[in-house]
Amino acid sequence: MRVYDRTALILFIFSMRAKSHEGKMQVELAHLNHLSSRLTKGWSHLERQKGGIGVRGGPGEKQIELDRRMLGQRIKQLKIKLLKLEKQRANQRGARRRSKVFTIAIVGYTNAGKSTLFNRLTSENILAENKLFATLDTTSRKLFIEYGHDLVISDTVGFIKNLPTTLIEAFKSTLEEASDADLLLHIVDISNTNKSEQILQVEKILEEIGANNVQQILVLNQIDKIKLNAGYDRDEYGRINRVQLSAIKGDGIEFLKKAIVERSLSYINERNGDYA
Ligand SMILES: Nc1nc2c(ncn2[C@@H]2O[C@H](COP(=O)(O)OP(=O)(O)OP(=O)(O)O)[C@@H](O)[C@H]2O)c(=O)[nH]1
Ligand SMILES: [Mg+2]
Incomplete structure (x- = not known):
């Protein structure tokens, strides 16, 4: 063997x-x-x-x-x-930044339901499977929520405990999508008995790729499995910082959309100097 x-x-x-x-x-x-x-x-x-x-x-x-x-x-x-492709990617991101598009990256432990959530939000059909690392490539799509501003959302490669450094190095440009985003949706499989450990591992990798200062919303997914209600919480600044939903059933998706709209609006207001 x-x-x-x-x-x-x-x-x-x-x-x-x-x-x-x-x-x-x-x-x-x-x-x-x-x-x-x-x-x-x-x-x-x-x-x-x-x-x-x-x-x-x-x-x-x-x-x-x-x-x-x-x-x-x-x-x-x-x-x-790869460097050539990395430059292309950086150019695309630069163009997005110049056109002032609000960018969102879905991150999380492998098999948490990132692609399922991405598909649910964008009506796409990315392969979502009960497999480790079903997704390796970053896919980005425009996101249409009843709201006039452009949003771009990306589905990314899953994280795992002690992701080998050779892989972090090789997937740097793919992972950079997360460090360059305006908002991270950190998605967790709430039915997983290791969820706390997985959250810590994802935080650790986010730090390694320099994405730990990007705003985050914690998305507790797969509530259908443990019969939990959909819902959301706000932090001390009044921002939605945690949403409970089921990407597969769709329960609670409206709360996540509400959170995204609020965050993108305050981002645009801030950028336009309204709060300066
Ligand atoms: N019951 C239930 N299953 C879900 C939910 N969301 C995702 N799943 C299932 O969980 C498995 C993994 O989903 P994916 O969307 O592929 O997960 P991922 O995070 O993209 O995984 P990788 O790309 O491998 O990192 C699939 O079998 C999904 O059908 C949910 O809300 N409820
Ligand atoms: Mg995936």
């Missing part, structure tokens, strides 16, 4: 899910980076075995150099290509 370490397993799942060109390259880069770290460890063991004291350049050494060079070349190639 094949044995995977945790990072390799996550990479394996990612490689099965990757669909877009960019997603595939990101996974390959993460994989090669992981491999090159394993390579050193693997060969040093062999070198120790074959090369005795005073024997330099054991049989392993030539091969490892070759492998490393090949890996290095491919890694470099991928980085250049």
Whole structure:
């Protein structure tokens, strides 16, 4: 039986899910980076075995150099290509910022229901499945709520405890969508027994990608599973900071829309200097 370490397993799942060109390259880069770290460890063991004291350049050494060079070349190639896409993405975000569109990113632990919520809000049909990392690519859509201003909402890759750093690195440009947003919908599967731990893990990754200062609304999803009522709370500033809903049934979606409208309005007012 094949044995995977945790990072390799996550990479394996990612490689099965990757669909877009960019997603595939990101996974390959993460994989090669992981491999090159394993390579050193693997060969040093062999070198120790074959090369005795005073024997330099054991049989392993030539091969490892070759492998490393090949890996290095491919890694470099991928980085250049990804950098190009990253720039395109940054341009798009810049254009959005200039056109003063309010941007929202849905973030959360894998399988919390991000894509289901995205589909519910945008009437899209993104793959939502009871699978880890069903979504790898960021999808952005205009969001129409009865309100005159443009909103753009993005569905993002799911987070997981101790997301391997090779993956964070490779998916940086995808994750940047979150750090660049005006509002994060942090979605939690409230029926999950590990929800508190998952919230902490998501917060930790948000901090790592520099998204911890973006405004947040905590969306407690899947209330249908534990027969909880839809509802919302406000913080001490009167802003809706928590919504309980069911993305699948639609209960409570109106509260989230209300929250989004309020937040985007106050953002626009603030930007126009009304509160200055
Ligand atoms: N009962 C119930 N199931 C839900 C709800 N929201 C999502 N689900 C289910 O939870 C599973 C995961 O949903 P997704 O929307 O794919 O979750 P995700 O957060 O996008 O997952 P990744 O993209 O893998 O990170 C699917 O089987 C959904 O049908 C909900 O409100 N109630
Ligand atoms: Mg998804």
